[in-house]
Amino acid sequence: MSLRHAVLGLLVDKPASGYDLMKRFNTSLANVWPATQSQVYGELARLDAAGLIDVAAEGPRGRKEYTITDAGLAELRRWLTETEPKRVRNNDAVLRVFFLSVLTPEQARGYLTGLAEQAAATHTRLQELKDTVDWEEDGMVTVNGRLALEYGLRLFTMYEEWANWAAKELAASKEPGASEEPGASNEPGASNE
Template identity: 65%
Template sequence: MSLRHALLGLLAEHPASGYDLLKTFETSLANVWPATQSQIYTELSRLADTGWISVTAEGPRGRKEYTLTDEGLAELRHWLTETKPQRNTRSDILLRVFFLGVLTPDQARAYLTGLADLSQQGHDDLRRLVDSVDWGDDDLSVHGRIALEYGLRFNAMRREWAEWAATQIR
């Protein structure tokens, strides 16, 4: 499971509450590993049970601040270096392209141009996000920036591809 490690990774940067982590998932991490509130809170409890994180402070509104333990950091490093990436990417956007042949050429082209627009929009949104975030200077932030650059290039590539694909339909 990668959600587990996503949480460990975020807590490696600095201690945070479930709510804080949720906000991060809603913005930057949404592009890479979306997770809902229920999932995050459930997983945090489980991680605390395992001993990879621990509650280090309790704030005003029931707020619990979690901190990565040494075991947690070791597990994170292990995951990064020892385990092979597993998950194949699923894309329902691309899945549709496979079956566009059951539509009329006009409908198919409309889908692809819509996809080009969507990609352009995704690119713009991400650009705004990257520009708005107050990046620190630590290693984790540097890598976060590198990772988001991927999203920018990805969206650009997809837009170009969608435009090309639209021309391929007879």
Template identity: 50%
Template sequence: MSLKHALLGLLAEGPASGYELTKRFELSLANVWSAKHSQIYPELRKMAAEGWLVAGEEGSRGRKEYVITDDGRAELRRWLVEVRPERAGRNESMLRVFFLWTLDPAEAVAYLEREAAAAHAYVERLTALDALVAWDESGADFMGRLALEEGLLIAQVQAEWAEWAAEQIRSGRDATTLTGRRRRPPTKRQR
């Protein structure tokens, strides 16, 4: 149900066509949300009917540009400040961990090591992206970079966790004898 709000957020930066919005999902937002044109085009029409957007006249090649309305901005704001985000309901990679006991220990270790490698690769990807982007002083870039940083931190923790978990299995432990979890120090609130 967040597609509408993702579109409102993108259109808050300025008018855009369905095609351009589709590209935004493939590029800047790819790590955070996804949507195909087949969903975006009908959705934009619904949002226009709702009064959150208005469509400009057709440009060349049938291009249709949408502009966010005050109602649209109000809805975006309402969503941000009033609707509590729900804690992730689904996490496929954690689900898999629950069932690793059905494999041989060596296979489970191999699985976790591949996960660690994938997380490392993702860290590399995000780091490269961060270096590549010509960040400016806009609010949008500011928030984009903060979000990228969050993704980076989480991927790093996932990599470390997977290596630790693999080591636990390798050394023949069980749920009652886990060792050396790098629990972070009891979080100090800043200020």
């Protein structure tokens, strides 16, 4: 139930309408917890019913501005301190690696170098985001978002390096007479441990 707590967390910063929250989900949180409009409005209704948020003001066009209640803040703290984050498991891109043998060697290598390119592109996008954002701005999301962004930068650096390494591994294992020692060239173990 992370969406629930993402909404609560965004409301700590300042009151907001569903429409406002959508913008935040599409910018700051887009890379860690995207949400659709119907999800957000549904969750707001449920949080309101549960007493974790309140309608603080109503504006034009039926706009409802929500604030977090004391109970909501307590629930957010409970989530942060007493529940374990769910491990990220499902990874479509890495799943596919298991089955690359059904492709030709060229196709398989192409898949991995494609992943590397994508990772590089995403890294560039995040770097640009980092250079664009005004980090002096107020708001807890901005402050801690810096830490999250750094995670993204490191993740995609790693991702690109791994995909290129794996592509080389595939090439190496296809070469005649090179099948005994699959990976003496670019093993990262030495530097990691």
